[in-house]
Amino acid sequence: MPDRLRGKNVNPDFSLVTYLSERKALVDSALEDNLSGGQNDPPVIFQAIRYSLLAGGKRIRPILCLAAAEVVGGKAEAVLPVACALEMIHTYSLIHDDLPAMDNDDFRRGRPTSHKVFGEDIAILAGDALLTEAFRLLTSRENMPGIPPERLLDVSCEIAEAAGHRGMVGGQVLDIRAEGEAVGLETLYAIHRRKTGALLRVSIRAGAILAGAGEEALAALSDYGGKIGLAFQIADDILNVEGDPLLLGKGTGSDAARGKVTFPALMGIDASRAQAAELVMDAIASLASFDDRAAQLRAIAQYILERRS
């Protein structure tokens, strides 16, 4: 890792663009390392895993995990395997959500979706493999020698809770069932708290817990995580209405065409934008007790509002 990423006290007016791209490079390289040694795997599943995992995502979840570890005084490198696992879980969920039986999407991150390239059977199995590999990484003691085993267990357990039927999977079920239905704002919140919110929130909590956060710091960071999670989804919905397909790497307008319930559909674009902005302000306010070390988290919250892809 470059030296400039090691320091705990980063200048508050640092460049977010540089920071995000350096962090993305760090995560990408760790993901690449974790995918080596696959010579004994059936080649096609290994290709399918790499195809989706190394497709150039923004790596928001891992970056949040690393930043949360640092904000409470930990080191980013120490929690890198957990950060990678979070990205694997996110990627598996995208592969399965894109399947014909689910959202039936042909493009993702500017490329044909996994089932378009490898067939549905391999896409299902690639998702299964990524989810399983995530838990292998989460529970690999030798990768994270400095971290007490109790913390590794607690973080793995929380991540499973957030990813499973009480969290992300449950959110996807609610989302599928809501398509074409008359759904109110309360239900929409419930869908997104689970579907995207739970994993984003646990990404932050994981980094903080692993680095030994105290109760107060953890509560503040959880609050931040819950708020940016919802803001992230509202921003996503807005991008699906008026984003640039070229930047997004996928078509826009698909939510409306599918009769998908979204924030813009329920409250209009302007109110959606205002709500996202308020959530981001609140998220930043949750970080009041942290010093300049929280500059990254503050900037990431702002970025969620302004991102174009």
Place this chain on the structure above:
Amino acid sequence: MPDRLRGKNVNPDFSLVTYLSERKALVDSALEDNLSGGQNDPPVIFQAIRYSLLAGGKRIRPILCLAAAEVVGGKAEAVLPVACALEMIHTYSLIHDDLPAMDNDDFRRGRPTSHKVFGEDIAILAGDALLTEAFRLLTSRENMPGIPPERLLDVSCEIAEAAGHRGMVGGQVLDIRAEGEAVGLETLYAIHRRKTGALLRVSIRAGAILAGAGEEALAALSDYGGKIGLAFQIADDILNVEGDPLLLGKGTGSDAARGKVTFPALMGIDASRAQAAELVMDAIASLASFDDRAAQLRAIAQYILERRS
């Protein structure tokens, strides 16, 4: 748990039928307990999980896990959550394998498969949820307070390795790709070592590791596990040729119709039966260093050969 299951020194001429049905009841009741409290889940995913998980499987993997813990002096109750997690992983793999994009099976355990009842989308998500829930259970410290966290981590990690692309998922990939191909015995072994063997073997290792097995005992039990894993698959292939569809709860002859590579197809029924018998004898021989406490494991090995469903 009934008192008669608590003793470490079970009579060597105990009734296997009684033992298996008591153990199955113990596992079923623990699975039921672990599925309670789902009132906050979307009802359909919860129904789908219960439908497949409580469909009356033989619970071989959990029973092996409990028996392995006992053979090295541990208590069955102490490892029950891990035993349940193994059954959840097995069940998720069945749900996904049955999908139209994979084996396209309409019946399983005498009932319509998950996607036939709930649709493909919910079946995929139910599998995802079960796999995730398995790792939540595996990493729940409060459920297994007597077990050192290091052991819980190591067992979770081994199970993930056995279930993922290096193990079960990889085996399913090889199996799908071998359909209709001219495949030799070596490839068939490689498929089954991964597809069914890895999870059966790790079920035994998990119970033993959690109960604090020494290196020699663990090596012997791993050897036993590898052998019965392969014998189990050969027996399965034989049942698919000449089993009773009523007892099996699914049609026979499906492997041949699908051009699936099997042991009977490659070496004939008689040689397959002989090979399974030899593996079971070898498996029992691996247990030579254990006393009467290994009576259950010996009997289970024998049962694999003789089972009718």
